[in-house]
Amino acid sequence: MTGHIHWLASYPKSGNTWMRILLTNYLRDADEPADINSLDGGPIASARQIFDDNVGIEASDLTQDEIERLRPGVYELISDRVGEARRELPVDDDFPTFLKVHDAYTRTADGVPLISKAATAGAIYLLRDPRDVALSFAHHSARDVEKTVGSMGDPEFAFVDKGTRLHNQLRQRLLTWSGHVTSWVDEPGLRIHVVRYEDLSADTAAVFSEVLRFAGVDPDPARVAKAVEFSRFDGLQRQEADAGFGEKMPRATSFFREGRAGSWVESLGEELAARIVSDHGAVMDRFGYGVHAGD
Amino acid sequence: MTTSLHRAYDLLIESELPLPELPEATDAAGAPDVRVRLGDVPEHLDVVDGRGVLYEATADEFLLSMPDIARFWVRNGDEIVIDRAAGADDNDVRVFMLGSCVGALLHQRELLVLHAAAIGTEQGAFLFAGVSGMGKSTLLGELLNRGHSMMVDDVCGVVADESGEAIVVPGYPRTRLWADAARHLDVPTDGLDRTRPELEKYERQVPEAFWNERAPFRGLYVLTTSNTDDLSIEVLPRVRAFGVVLHNTYRRLFLDGLGMRKPHFALASTVAATVRVVRVTRPSGAFKLAELADLIEADIAGQSGQEPSTVAAARDA
Incomplete structure (x- = not known):
């Protein structure tokens, strides 16, 4: 990997924003929690503005295939700029550049990886029990859980797929939940660090410190402890209640809903839980998500 | 080569590419401020001070390469040269010419x-x-x-x-x-x-x-x-x-x-x-x-x- 971008890659609702909040608090090292409405690592690789700023023409004048052909070049250009900027920074001020992405690791019509390896320093891949993802994702999109479970099993599932209006993001192909996971973690030649949401919940400081090490940062334990404290779920909920959160979908009632691992046991229902296991059992087993409650 | 004369942005524009979007300059007198012509465009600029995925720019020069459509060379605030790809659709060429290229031209003219x-x-x-x-x-x-x-x-x-x-x-x-x-x-x-x-x-x-x-x-x-x-x-x-x-x-x-x-x-x-x-x-x-x-x-x-x-x-x- 010769690039300068560390990707924060995940299926939606798998801890990506929480990781950005931890990283932002660690980086800023301030006396109060970072504002959730001005986080580092964003907005997202698929933001239309990032494309338009760097290509020289607007995505709104292009077809989906044309856009995807150009996206790898956008990330290479950003990576080059980061590289140039870092060469001019004092070592003490240097910090890795993170960028959130929800796209699966797919290829363009030319067969080139959308997320260019030449732009990549490494990828932090966050995953979460798909039964919890289903509940959180349904709440986030204000859709019913059954439909959401259907989308998670649909290999054609994509964000911003409709071409009749202008959206502030570009099309993102997510594949199925299992397809998303394996597209990233099994991609040959990609430097990757896998983080399970459940592990991050259970021992945030230790798991977050490993993420920092992966990105080339020697973790300072006091700063880590402070970042963890400033990123506590109840604090994030309080910030959202007080001032709102710009990344919430318009129809959702809140972004920071429950954050708890394993809530599917009470809330998902046997039928949908069984369907998820049937759709994704192999990948669930591989990452230690037992097929029975309490496993 | 037939040309048409238009007025937009207070500029008299003479174009070899049909530009039906732009008002025609029927009462035009004097030399045009901007010439749009079809011709050869280099692959790259000799000097590049800034670049994007599809463009290169330096003082007074801007080059946009749109694969399968055209390459555009905007120079000195008074010329746009277009090298069309074989079979490119007129609408496709105009979209990029009237967007980024006109934008670069106006920047060059210090608007x-x-x-x-x-x-x-x-x-x-x-x-x-x-x-x-x-x-x-x-x-x-x-x-x-x-x-x-x-x-x-x-x-x-x-x-x-x-x-x-x-x-x-x-x-x-x-x-x-x-x-x-x-x-x-x-x-x-x-x-x-x-x-x-x-x-x-x-x-x-x-x-x-x-x-x-x-x-x-x-x-x-x-x-x-x-x-x-x-x-x-x-x-x-x-x-x-x-x-x-x-x-x-x-x-x-x-x-x-x-x-x-x-x-x-x-x-x-x-x-x-x-x-x-x-x-x-x-x-x-x-x-x-x-x-x-x-x-x-x-x-x-x-x-x-x-x-x-x-x-x-x-x-x-």
């Missing part, structure tokens, strides 16, 4: 180029900016439905006159609408050309509603969205207005390559000091187009009779 739609009124020009997807063209469509006259849809040129006042120059009377927006505005798309054959985005010519005169720059409305239900309006203090003007500059990264930071900053600070800059926030979930247009019309009406200096003084008080 302040804003990514904005504009209407002309007896009180002056009012601009609507915001990143792509915020609804500039849709709002412009609603204002056209209400009888306003447009100056430009997307690439808006601003100059300073002799007294230093910021003046908006008229572009051309064409807007572009996505299928959903056209439906929302009751604009039938049956007879309209698509901007490009594969896109559900349509070209709408409105020569009958063209404000074809320079107009003093009175207001800049920057459209943003929020995930709440609120529709709100906030007049920005001068210190924030400057950053907003820079941020809404058309293809602002071109400026690094073109070496145009200095004149751009000067004109942007004039605008920030003399023009009312307003942030308008609408819900991202529901457009609330009629309410948005009501709010903006009322705000414009509220400015009537006030000189910009008075507005600025009142704001700073």
Whole structure:
């Protein structure tokens, strides 16, 4: 990997924003929690503005295939700029550049990886029990859980797929939940660090410190402890209640809903839980998500 | 080679590429300010001071390479050379020529180029900016439905006159609408050309509603969205207005390559000091187009009779 971008890659609702909040608090090292409405690592690789700023023409004048052909070049250009900027920074001020992405690791019509390896320093891949993802994702999109479970099993599932209006993001192909996971973690030649949401919940400081090490940062334990404290779920909920959160979908009632691992046991229902296991059992087993409650 | 003569952005443009969007210059006299011709374009510039995925730029030169469509070479603020790919569609060539290439040309001529739609009124020009997807063209469509006259849809040129006042120059009377927006505005798309054959985005010519005169720059409305239900309006203090003007500059990264930071900053600070800059926030979930247009019309009406200096003084008080 010769690039300068560390990707924060995940299926939606798998801890990506929480990781950005931890990283932002660690980086800023301030006396109060970072504002959730001005986080580092964003907005997202698929933001239309990032494309338009760097290509020289607007995505709104292009077809989906044309856009995807150009996206790898956008990330290479950003990576080059980061590289140039870092060469001019004092070592003490240097910090890795993170960028959130929800796209699966797919290829363009030319067969080139959308997320260019030449732009990549490494990828932090966050995953979460798909039964919890289903509940959180349904709440986030204000859709019913059954439909959401259907989308998670649909290999054609994509964000911003409709071409009749202008959206502030570009099309993102997510594949199925299992397809998303394996597209990233099994991609040959990609430097990757896998983080399970459940592990991050259970021992945030230790798991977050490993993420920092992966990105080339020697973790300072006091700063880590402070970042963890400033990123506590109840604090994030309080910030959202007080001032709102710009990344919430318009129809959702809140972004920071429950954050708890394993809530599917009470809330998902046997039928949908069984369907998820049937759709994704192999990948669930591989990452230690037992097929029975309490496993 | 047959050429046509047009007038847009107060420039006399002679073109070998048909440009039906631009008003014809029937009464033109003298040499053209800009020549658009078909010819050879180099693969790369000799010197590159700034680049994007598809462009290279240096002082006085800008090169855009659009695969399978054309390569464009914009030079010295007075020439655009187009090297078409075999079989390229005319519409495809024009989209990129009238967007990024005209933007680069105006930058080279040291205009302040804003990514904005504009209407002309007896009180002056009012601009609507915001990143792509915020609804500039849709709002412009609603204002056209209400009888306003447009100056430009997307690439808006601003100059300073002799007294230093910021003046908006008229572009051309064409807007572009996505299928959903056209439906929302009751604009039938049956007879309209698509901007490009594969896109559900349509070209709408409105020569009958063209404000074809320079107009003093009175207001800049920057459209943003929020995930709440609120529709709100906030007049920005001068210190924030400057950053907003820079941020809404058309293809602002071109400026690094073109070496145009200095004149751009000067004109942007004039605008920030003399023009009312307003942030308008609408819900991202529901457009609330009629309410948005009501709010903006009322705000414009509220400015009537006030000189910009008075507005600025009142704001700073």
